[in-house]
Structure formats: C-alpha cells, structure tokens
Amino acid sequence: MATRRVRRATDPSCFGGSxxxxxxxxxxxxxxxxxxxxxxxxxxxxxxxxxxLDWAADALKNCIRCPRRAQISQRALCFPEGADMVSAxxxxxxxxxxxxxxxxxxxxSGSVIAATLANGGICPITGEKVxxxxxxxxxxxxxxxxxxxxxxxxxAFHVGLPAKSGVSGAILLVVPNIMGVxxxxxxxxxxxxxxxxxxxxxxxxxxxxxxxxxNLRHCAKKLDPRKERREIQQKTVVNLLxxxxxxxxxxxxxxxxxxxxxxxKDYDSRTALHVAAAEGHVDVVKxxxxxxxVNPFAEDRWGNxxxxxxxxxxxxxxxxxxxxxxxxxxxxxxxADSSKEHISLENLESMV
Numbered sequence: 001m002a003t004r005r006v007r008r009a010t011d012p013s014c015f016g017g018s019x020x021x022x023x024x025x026x027x028x029x030x031x032x033x034x035x036x037x038x039x040x041x042x043x044x045x046x047x048x049x050x051x052x053l054d055w056a057a058d059a060l061k062n063c064i065r066c067p068r069r070a071q072i073s074q075r076a077l078c079f080p081e082g083a084d085m086v087s088a089x090x091x092x093x094x095x096x097x098x099x100x101x102x103x104x105x106x107x108x109s110g111s112v113i114a115a116t117l118a119n120g121g122i123c124p125i126t127g128e129k130v131x132x133x134x135x136x137x138x139x140x141x142x143x144x145x146x147x148x149x150x151x152x153x154x155x156a157f158h159v160g161l162p163a164k165s166g167v168s169g170a171i172l173l174v175v176p177n178i179m180g181v182x183x184x185x186x187x188x189x190x191x192x193x194x195x196x197x198x199x200x201x202x203x204x205x206x207x208x209x210x211x212x213x214x215n216l217r218h219c220a221k222k223l224d225p226r227k228e229r230r231e232i233q234q235k236t237v238v239n240l241l242x243x244x245x246x247x248x249x250x251x252x253x254x255x256x257x258x259x260x261x262x263x264x265k266d267y268d269s270r271t272a273l274h275v276a277a278a279e280g281h282v283d284v285v286k287x288x289x290x291x292x293x294v295n296p297f298a299e300d301r302w303g304n305x306x307x308x309x310x311x312x313x314x315x316x317x318x319x320x321x322x323x324x325x326x327x328x329x330x331x332x333x334x335x336a337d338s339s340k341e342h343i344s345l346e347n348l349e350s351m352v
Contacts, residue, residue, distance in 0.1 A: 114180025160211035
C-alpha cells in the first residue's frame with residue numbers, strides 16, 4: 001500500500017496546472033514524503049533511521065528528475081528510433097524503481113540471494129537453478145562496478161568483491177564460489193551505505209584472502225578457507241619432488257622464492273635432494289645445497305641419506321658434490337652452535 005501511494009504521488013501527471021504550480025506542488029510533496037513513508041509503515045515496522053528517510057526523499061527527487069533526463073536523452077537521439085519514451089518511463093517507475101525497491105527481505109533471505117549468486121545461480125538451499133550463468137556473470141559485474149553508489153570505486157579497491165547496498169542499511173556481499181553474506185545496520189554514511197556494513201567487509205577481507213588480488217605471489221599471507229592445510233601440503237610436496245625428478249631448476253627456484261619449505265618429505269620421508277641425487281641431476285643438487293642450504297643428512301624411512309642414493313645409482317658427480325657439502329654443512333652447524341653459545345654468554349653478562 002505504501003508503494004502504491006508513493007508511485008501515484010510521484011507520477012508527474014498527478015500534478016495539474018501550470019509548470020510553476022507543478023514545481024510548488026512537487027516541492028511540497030517532497031517535504032512531507034518522509035512523513036507519509038513513516039505513517040504507512042509505522043504500524044508494521046519500527047521507525048526507520050533518520051538518514052534513511054533523507055535518502056528516501058532523495059530517491060523520490062531522483063524519480064522526478066527522470067522524465068526531464070529522458071526528454072533530454074530523446075532530443076539527443078539516445079533513444080532508438082520509434083521507441084516509446086512514456087512506456088519506458090512507466091516500466092521504470094512501476095517495476096524497477098518501486099516494485100523491485102519495495103521487496104521485503106530479511107538477513108537470512110538476503111544471504112540466500114547472495115549465496116545463489118556466489119553458487120553460479122543455483123540456490124544452495126533447494127539445489128534449484130534459479131539464474132543462468134550469463135545472468136550471474138553480468139549481475140556480479142554490475143555489483144562490482146557500481147553496486148555501492150559513489151563508493152563503488154573505493155569499495156572495489158579495498159574490498160575487491162561484488163556487493164550491493166541499499167538505503168535501508170543492508171549490504172549483499174558475494175564471495176564467488178564460497179559464500180554469500182547479508183549484513184544490516186541502519187546508520188548510513190553520507191553516500192548512503194551502512195557504516196558498520198562497510199567496516200565488516202573491510203575486516204572480513206583483512207582476515208581472509210577474498211580480495212580478487214590476494215592470491216598473487218608475495219602478497220600478504222591471509223587465511224584461505226577454500227583449502228585445507230593437509231591438501232596444500234600434499235600439493236606442494238608433489239610439485240617439489242616432481243620438479244627435482246624432472247631436473248626443473250626454474251620451477252625449484254620459483255618454489256624457493258615463494259617461501260616454500262625445500263626440505264619437505266613425502267610419505268617415504270624422501271626429500272627433493274634424495275630424488276635429485278638418485279636421478280643424477282647435478283644442477284638441481286647444486287641449487288638445493290648452494291641456494292637453499294638443505295640438510296644433506298635427512299634420512300628416508302629405510303635410513304638412507306641422499307649421498308647413499310647417489311652411491312647406489314653410481315652418480316659420481318653428485319657423490320663428489322654431496323661429500324664436500326656434508327663437510328661444509330657440519331662446519332656451519334658447529335659455527336652456528338658456537339655463535340649461539342657466544343650470544344647467550346653475552347646476554348648473561350649483560351644481565352649480570
């Protein structure tokens with residue numbers, strides 16, 4: 001009922017008389033519009049936030065400007081030839097501007113809508129396909145580019161997720177392939193977005209790597225709920241040992257630069273140095289012992305170290321490298337232990 005009253009009152013045809021009289025009637029209506037809005041909704045809902053009433057009046061002003069903008073666009077030949085401007089405006093006012101903007105949702109139903117978009121158009125509650133993949137893609141693109149009013153650019157920069165806000169204080173946030181969120185808090189900022197809702201989105205992205213560009217190499221390490229810790233470890237071990245097996249030094253270098261543990265072991269407790277020594281890849285062995293300083297005394301489940309694998313498969317060049325490196329490694333470890341003792345002695349003396 002409230003929607004119908006507002007729609008009829010904002011129809012330019014309801015204001016009769018001269019243009020000056022129409023403007024006076026229009027301004028009078030806009031001054032009492034928040035009161036009408038409150039009186040029609042007070043019996044069923046709690047009083048809206050004062051800032052929400054201000055934005056409701058601004059929305060009505062925008063609806064009144066639409067016919068003028070349409071006339072300017074028609075004079076500039078922006079409408080297709082033969083298009084009915086009156087029908088287009090009637091569709092906009094009756095369907096898009098009021099009926100769609102008057103749909104009542106809760107945080108639960110709003111989160112289901114967002115989750116449906118995040119799930120590629122399939123409702124996660126019923127399993128029914130509600131939207132096509134193309135419609136979901138286009139909707140998320142619009143939400144990412146202009147879903148937060150004039151704050152859309154900053155939101156895309158800092159949060160990096162498609163979202164849609166409303167002057168009621170609600171925000172629909174979509175994390176593709178993961179989840180949909182609906183948060184509601186009536187206090188609005190000067191642009192018309194929920195203050196606490198924006199803060200929640202910032203906090204969410206600061207904790208999880210949901211931003212579109214959080215998965216780049218050397219970015220800040222954040223929590224990734226899409227992957228289990230065991231799954232990540234298994235994948236990295238397989239990639240590391242396969243690179244050592246195939247002699248791919250460039251892949252090993254990429255792994256080392258991404259802060260991967262180069263001493264990881266598989267289910268047989270074999271490291272990349274075990275595999276490279278057995279295969280006789282001299283370049284890989286040099287990179288692991290010179291660039292990564294891995295432990296040459298790591299034992300597999302049979303009690304073998306990389307040097308023993310190289311001897312068994314008669315990799316003489318690798319045997320020579322590992323023999324020399326073992327001596328250097330032992331000396332380095334002894335030097336590190338002595339330096340630790342020296343530092344602890346200095347700390348003790350300073351404390352005394």
